[in-house]
Amino acid sequence: GRTQMQEPEKQVGDDENTLITNGQDLSVDDVSTLYPQVGPYFSDGHRRVDYVLAYHIQKSVNIRRRSSRFSDNNFIQGLRRSLSMRSSRAPLQPKEDPEIAAQEQRTNYHEDDKRFRREEFEENLLETGLELERDERCKIPGIGFLKIHAPWNVLCQEAELMKLKMPTKKVYDVKQGSNVVEKIRLFIHKVTAPLHPKVDANRQDSIKSLSHPFSREKQHLTRCTRAKYSMGITSLLANGVYSSAYPLHDGDITEANAESNDRKLLYEEWASYSVFYKYQPIGLIRKYFGEKVGLYFAWLGVYTQMLIPAAIVGVIVFLYGCATVDDNIPSMEICDSRNNITMCPLCDRACSYWKLVTACGTARASHLFDNPATVFFSIFMALWGKGSFKNRNQKIHKKHTKEFTATCTSCLYVQGEKVKLTCTDRLPAYLTTVMMMCFLILVTFAIVFGVILYRISIKAALHVSTYPTARSNIRATVKTTAAIINLIIIIILDEIYAAIARFLTNLEVPKTDKSFEERLIFKTFILKFVNAFTPIVYLAFFRGRLVGRPGNYLYVVGSYRMEECAHAGCLMELCIQLCITMLGKQLIQNNLFEIGIPKLKKLLRKRKSELDCKEEEELSKTLQRHEKDHLLGPFNSLNPEYMEMIIQFGMVTLFVASFPLAPLFALLNNIIEIRLDAKKFIMELRRPIAARAKDIGIWYNLLRGLSKVAVIVNAFVISFTSDFIPRLVYQYMYSPDGTMHGFVNHTLSYFNVSDFQPNTDPLQPMHLGYKVEICRYKDYREPPWSSTPYELSKEFWAILAARLAFVIVFQNVVMLMSDFVDWLIPDIPKDISLQIHKEKILMVELFMKEEQVKRLAARDHHYQDNCTLPLSVPQSPPQARSRPISHTNCC
């Protein structure tokens, strides 16, 4: 972007700084002189506003007292002099205006304190070399603005302190591999050309310029810690000294005739649903929003891309299920009315015997999700989880290494005041946290159990009711309402838990911002995860297992029998639950929370700023950039976005064995999500501070943890929830002819109806039209005529052993394979390592050449003239340093 090239500061005259300003691109940006009022510039029209601090002002007093204090540069000199004289926060101002102070002392005392703290802070800013301009006569009443400009030399100093890399003039081209490889690469590039956004930065990606740590020929130091600024902007914002602080957006996007800027470009090429099929312009996003936001979108993009193969394979597996549903012997046997199997009643008293053939539909539907392809798909997804997240990390690393090297962080955000707390101070908070977390998890369990009870009781009530229409729709009604109730509870609890997690983390008073964020994320993650997955885990592993057997059922809360699964396993219900949770959560959270609520907030904020709706529109055209941005929502954090994606990743990987379409749903959601988030960042929110980030932080660990858990969960889903293992065991151990014929009969045990406990036998035993003596139920138990009736049979133990063996084999095979994948995919992609290697060699060559020349020169005693150095490294960077940092992202 042209507007990013800022004018280097020219007033600086010391020896050190001439090195920096002797670049060639000293031309002043012409745009700034054309739009002095609208553009984001100081009143001189030249100095760009890099950052804005907003604060509340008392209209009557303040406007009169300090109109345009900073309007002329002489003030800075005066302030610097006053700085050297005063050492404490003594209230100087009230002494100057004693009559006003006497009158309003009480109400103003708090305001004054804030004002003095602002002044102190502003002095500090001036001291670091920043330039300030105050604007209290703006069109938003009650709000004062302090515009900050960071001159070139301050930027350079920070860049050096942070060891930013700068592109040098020396360029080299990256050719990957031999001619054939290069041709294929070019071909792919050509084919995928329409997928790339039309952003200039992405053009010449085979030619890179040699980057070099920013240096002003001096010691490199480590990090921007600046521990001495104990009074940081964070704590000033928290105390209300300033009401907000933000850098400015580039310009307008809505006006058609506005000049082209990065924001407009991003709006057109990124934040629009019409370009959903294109890659994201990651370089530009990074440049505009900083590394942290860039990294989020890069990660989201790569994750979405990785979902494509998973979705395709998932759809194929589903289609395979559809295609083979008619060849499936077990469901054929269930649907064959000639088999005439009488099943035991599903509830006490009210229910009667039923025929297995009525479960035909469920059995056929189950096959869609419970077929041999599912096992393959689980293994695929376990490796995908590992591979994708490795690959993802890699690609992000790639972006990071080669593209994320030139942004600098605003050093305004220094750490808040530190309060030394000992272990004993912290103990109560930690205890509270642990207790509260346990309590909340128990609450989640209780709620899930409540939903189960709801299901059981409704079912029983409906069974008892005599309306035939109600009874026919029993199952469908109960399932759907229960799933929807679950969903609503999950969404409501999600919001409550997020608030509680924040409260608990505040209690703990973590030492650093990073620690605060990590603790908050960890707590929120645990609560949200438990909340989202408890109903699913119950369905997958507990439902239908704690039932007991006919004649000895398990009862809860008085006389409710635990739920049973349909004949073909609980997989079908698990599938429905997953489907509703994923779709519902995504739709509601996307629509309601991400679009609706921000709009509502914006509306409220506008109300607050006391502007009438009709005036507003007229005003908005005349508003200056920093005033317009003030009306936008503040940028808080990326954590909710990440959290949503992590829970989705969990849904996709953890229970993929039961729902092969999950990746497809996730993919569709993410395609929308990217553009939705983009729109939010471009249009709804103030520009975030560009923050440096080397990776996605704690989220990486959570992803890794999830992909580990996914392996074992999938192993259990396949072996315990699906009928895969029983089928296999039947086929190879018990089947008389090696086929699946007779499998259904094998899974059903016999029950003698005379063994019912008193008052549990059906009220209508002749419901089916004949007297039932032996009914069947799904379990592996001894028949009534064995020596140990109704005990678990040998088949039960054999199948259990097989299930467990499968878990061990699956887990270890997948772990081994994923370690192999790990080993196959290098930590740094080959093209990147090639590039790094090339850069290193070029650097060393330069160095060696210079060394040799110098040594020879020294030996021949001609070493007086510096000009003899042919390719002197220390000399070349200053010339190449004309565009080191994008101005607007810097402090």
Added chain:
Amino acid sequence: GRTQMQEPEKQVGDDENTLITNGQDLSVDDVSTLYPQVGPYFSDGHRRVDYVLAYHIQKSVNIRRRSSRFSDNNFIQGLRRSLSMRSSRAPLQPKEDPEIAAQEQRTNYHEDDKRFRREEFEENLLETGLELERDERCKIPGIGFLKIHAPWNVLCQEAELMKLKMPTKKVYDVKQGSNVVEKIRLFIHKVTAPLHPKVDANRQDSIKSLSHPFSREKQHLTRCTRAKYSMGITSLLANGVYSSAYPLHDGDITEANAESNDRKLLYEEWASYSVFYKYQPIGLIRKYFGEKVGLYFAWLGVYTQMLIPAAIVGVIVFLYGCATVDDNIPSMEICDSRNNITMCPLCDRACSYWKLVTACGTARASHLFDNPATVFFSIFMALWGKGSFKNRNQKIHKKHTKEFTATCTSCLYVQGEKVKLTCTDRLPAYLTTVMMMCFLILVTFAIVFGVILYRISIKAALHVSTYPTARSNIRATVKTTAAIINLIIIIILDEIYAAIARFLTNLEVPKTDKSFEERLIFKTFILKFVNAFTPIVYLAFFRGRLVGRPGNYLYVVGSYRMEECAHAGCLMELCIQLCITMLGKQLIQNNLFEIGIPKLKKLLRKRKSELDCKEEEELSKTLQRHEKDHLLGPFNSLNPEYMEMIIQFGMVTLFVASFPLAPLFALLNNIIEIRLDAKKFIMELRRPIAARAKDIGIWYNLLRGLSKVAVIVNAFVISFTSDFIPRLVYQYMYSPDGTMHGFVNHTLSYFNVSDFQPNTDPLQPMHLGYKVEICRYKDYREPPWSSTPYELSKEFWAILAARLAFVIVFQNVVMLMSDFVDWLIPDIPKDISLQIHKEKILMVELFMKEEQVKRLAARDHHYQDNCTLPLSVPQSPPQARSRPISHTNCC
């Protein structure tokens, strides 16, 4: 050490280098002038010999032709001039002496070629600024020496290129935590004082000097790659152009009146069995041998230290077994002759029925290793494996970060000529490797199977033999001889496999030395691992499981029945095997390979150098340092040492469930091993090139892999090899009174002797004195009177399920706990991170102070005089740079 402080080069006079030589410690080492003949100095007695290249010379021709060519410095000038004139390796010398060339052309052509390549290489060395001295008149005939001295400016250049850190004058003290913590630390320090070696370097460890990247005020470059030196010393050594290359040892250790030097100090405080209880002087080892060797000993030390708790717990577990052996109900039941259980014969025909009470001894012994404490111990060791190796890595990291920062690598060792090989060129080699590896693994299996056959056949033969003495000792004899045979085979194959792995890796022509080493290590590891563990894995998991049942035994190679285990499981035999392998391997490898063979080689080498034994002793006193070192063995690589330790680590962690004393044995071995290796490095070997290393490389991955595999292997050993699970299942599922009474009876199935296959029933059925109708055997099968005789019973499946469930639970619990341990132990220990943080803050403070002064000065336009800078960083390092690098370790 004082002798390490070398005189900086004073002849250098160019602007750049004055910065380096303006330190204060310019005093010439007095020692060098006192011992000009014996000390490791050039003939001028001042310049130290840093490195020696040795080569073979043809006595008659060469001595005459080039006596002391390098004796005066003028030669260097001449050589440099000749360098500019000649561009090819044309044989100039033969033209000078045509009459000799004509006579000896054939035999000399090869020699001449080598000589010219030497000359070319030496010119390159001169060009890089090194100083050379030739010595062909030494006391070892046929060997010429080229002594190399690296002047101060060359060292500095390399140091800068490698970004070595140097200690600055600014020191700071590291106080850890509050007063109490500090007091405890001091107390511990006082108590452990005798454990620390008496080496000066370890004194003031609470005061650190601020280290800083070595800099001569210019661009920092990345790495010593120097790709242009395609003709490296490695390839010259490989082609025989030079016969050996080594830096010199510090001085003599045997002479009592020799001056104190690092070598002598290390000999006294490290390489002696009398200091076995002390910590190693890691700092000094690093300084003397370089980082790579230092890291090995640091790792070995930490590993040995970590073995102490493991050994203690192991001994406690063993003692618990000893204490509870009399309360163990299963062994009591076996030993109770009233039970009178008749067992089925152990072999066909020759063997007869036997009474269970005769297995009493084995059952009691088995309890020592197979008791509930073993399970606890396995979990402990699985976590230990993970924790120790994390901790180990950490401590090494600590050493690395704070101590391993000042050594530089010899850049003489540049990569050899690169030959571009495509994939198709490599394919045959890769295929050969894969095939060969598979073949060798099969050979190992075959050999193990052979030993099994030996055991079976010998047993059968002994059973048939009529000598009663032979029969009574059957078991003991067979077990012991088989284990010893196994051991011998393992040791022999180890050596063969190492050679084959090297051969295969050479075939592959890896691109870099690092890749070569990694491939070699990987191959060697796989082969040695398979070799060492196949017999153990067979014993643990296969023996006694593939037996069949009475009446339907499994036969191999004609009519040999597979081996059975003793009644109480195979754990006892596994234990014996482990014990013999560990002890035998360590004793033989330590004594024979590490002490015996090097001594033999040394002897042979001395023979080769054509010195008579009697002359030798007299000569050795007059020999110069480089000649003495030439008589020592060459240092090859640390890989055998690491490999030995990795295999030991495998023994300790993988099968610890079956042999709780393994950590104790390993500990005892390692205490000896450290001192043995130390002696070898100090006395037997030439000094190794100091090589830089940031970690232990591929060994870390192997360790991590082993500790992962250990979890699953231990899970299987406990659940399948030991009787832990059957006992548990019996107690909670089948026991009538909840105790272990009746367990032995429960594990034995019934066999009707009439069901023996023809010609397999015992020849002496009346051996026990009564007619046997039902005999018992160890398995869970239906009795002869059931409807499905001899089929696997319900108990079998229940116990199998329990075993598998235990594996899953164990594996996942340990994995979870080890992840927790991972999370608990930070990657960088707290004290180190504190130190790093402190350094960073100090650096930033310096920088900020300087910046501020500069800016103020610039504003006030007083910025002309450099002296106003109060704590200028660029200025201070040169003064502090007086002792940056230990001279002898550098190129």
